[in-house]
Amino acid sequence: MAKSMALNSAAGLAGMLKAGHKHMEGVDGATLRNIEAAKGLATIVRSSLGPNGMNKLVINHLEKIIVTSDCATIVKELEIQHPAAKMLELAAEMQEQECGDATNLTVSFAGELLKLCEDLLRMGLHTSEIVMGYKKAYEFLEKTLPTLVVENMEDTRNEAELIRICSPVLAAKQYGYEHILAPLVAKACMQTMRKGGRASVTTDSVRIAKIIGGNINQSECIAGMVIMRGTEGSIQHAKGKVAVFACGVEASATEAKGTVLMKNADDLMSYNKSEEKKMDEIIKSIADAGTKILISGGTVSEMAMHFIERYGMMCIKITSKWDLRRICSATNASALVRLGPPTPDEMGYCESCDVREFGVRKLCVFAQSPDAGQGCTVSTIILRASTSSVLNDLERAVDDGVNCISTLCQNGSLLPGGGATEIELSQRIKAYGDSCPGLEQYAIRSFAKALEFVPRTLAENSGQEPTDILAALQAAHANGKSNVGVDIDGGGNGTKEIGPECRDLFAAKDSAFRLSVDATLTVLRVDQIIMSKPAGGGKQ
Structure with a gap:
């Protein structure tokens, strides 16, 4: 007892905690380190956003090769150790469970918010002011997002409509094959819908059988x-x-030996x-x-x-x-x-x-x-x-398509895709920030700027000039054209009016923004990192 009470007060925190612990605190020691880790993860997955997104080749601890552009799979297989980046991984995992789509938006948007926090901190803003500004901006976003709904799908038993809605989701993972996969997914979901009452689809009802050989055109339902x-x-x-x-x-063998x-x-x-x-x-x-x-x-x-x-x-x-x-x-x-x-x-x-x-x-x-x-x-x-790599990636894309239809059956509200929703939200939140007094307006403007990463990334991934396209989008939205988004095929000036062929699910986008902001605020509120010595002795 006497030995355990012999605290060396001169040793400070090191004298109180077990030997081998790590301790970081303050803006430079904890906050900026956390932001750096989250930025690193967001940078990895960001280039996989959209139909022209690049694949990642990940070799896990079992030496299994995974080639995919699915954000949830990438962050899961990376085996992230840093606690701040782990927050973003958990947000992506929750988004995958809730909606099955928009996981890349969740991680990338959180990374973008934290990246802009770094500039605000260097300007001299306190973390609490940034948190308050982000909270206000998100509350405004929550009120604004339902006003941008362009379509409300009532008849979820219409196979042609289901194909139209799940095609952009499948194109984001398997661009060029969505015309083959979308009819299969829609047909499979239609077959398992209960007769009478509101249509509903459970993801467990649609199974996937993978057979090596042949080509994707030979797939069937x-x-x-x-x-x-x-x-x-x-x-x-x-x-x-x-x-x-x-x-x-x-x-059958008897229980008693004889x-x-x-x-x-x-x-x-x-x-x-x-x-x-x-x-x-x-x-x-x-x-x-x-x-x-x-x-x-x-x-x-x-x-x-x-x-x-x-x-x-x-x-x-x-x-x-x-x-x-x-x-x-x-x-x-x-x-x-x-x-x-x-x-x-x-x-x-x-x-x-x-x-x-x-x-x-x-x-x-x-x-x-x-x-x-x-x-x-x-x-x-x-x-x-x-x-097998292609088969596994096709399976992930089909899973996302089934989840998309399942979410659609619960909430049929649709938003314009191609970055049109994000750029419209960005402009409205920027105008809201200009009307807010106090230092929080800087954080609100940064929140608005962070939303611009979606059209910018879509333009970058399709090989176009992001600055020119962003300027064209801002001009179009300032003139009241709220449905103008990025043309990933590069037609005209790189922008176009987003029609019914490219719609995003309101529920998935709303959930992605909520989880992104929650993860960002959790990371920002951390001012100390205290890590115990890992158990198990020295690593080989």
Whole structure:
């Protein structure tokens, strides 16, 4: 006790904390370091913004190669250590969970806000004044953003409209292939929408099956579930009732250990025959219940397979518990943990189960009609591409498209894309800052300037002159043309009136701005960084 109380007051903080800790404080020690780390992360992902954004090649700790322009994937695979940059990663992760899109906007905008903070701090503004100014600017943005809505989509069951809305989202990840992917995503989402009531899409309902080989044009959408393996027996086609067993289809072992004493060959023969008879009874009872397709979550013994073939049932083995739950959802069956005849309530139904060949792979396709009977609760998009890197990036793009339609079903408000919304907000917030007294007006003007990064980055990434395009946009918006944005194809003076073909989701943009500002204010409020000595000893 006496030893622990022996504090050396002359040693200051170092005498109070454990040996090996790190401590930084003040504007230069903590705030500017945090800003530098956040700027570094924003600079990495910023060049991936928009349809002409560049890909990043990330090799993670497992030496897996990831080639993508998806911001959420990039920041996740970078394994960020700095606590301030980690805040931006968490904001991107939350945006991915909530909306599935606009993660790059979240990180880049937060980085831009913090970058402009550095100039304000060097001018002599206090952190609290900057925080107050940013808060006021964001409150004004929240009131202004709903006034910029140009379209409100009521009919979310219109496939052509869904294709139009999710095309810009897919183009931001896979520019040039959106005309192939958008119809697949829209069709898959339409198939899983419930009949009657407000349309809704759950992201788990749309599955993605990736098959190497062929090209993206050979991708297709199937109403139902696709299992990435063939059947266990010789029957390749079936339709009718489905029995799903979460256990293996084999002779069950007893819990108590026992020994069977056999004195001659007749004992061995009779023991084997009794086991065969028991298995025959079990499989026959399953077949007598009307089962045409038997799905096993474990091993299927050779003896069981023999009787399954005898009674004309198709047998499929699914080792993944996740896939087993999905197949139960797709066929409306219940997974049984006992081997025996299922009751009518526990059985599902499949309109058609076939083994199909895609390239060199055999897959089991459980097809359901979206219009008949129980409908289709699971839809599968089969993606084809030449390499696994391209397939993984296509999967991320499709995920974003599905999330976009899911968000659209909840909130159908749409904003003009191409940076038109950001430049209009920038001009309005700048005018608001000019009318505010006090030092906070500088922070409000910086907030407005930070919004200009979207059109500037879109212009840079498409190889155009950002300064000229920004000046042209500001002039157009000053004349009341609030829908003018960046023309990424470089037509005319690099700007154009944004039409219905390029719309951004209000919900995604609103969420991105909110998370960006929250992350920025959290980083700005930090004036000390105290890091304990990492556990685990020295690193190799």
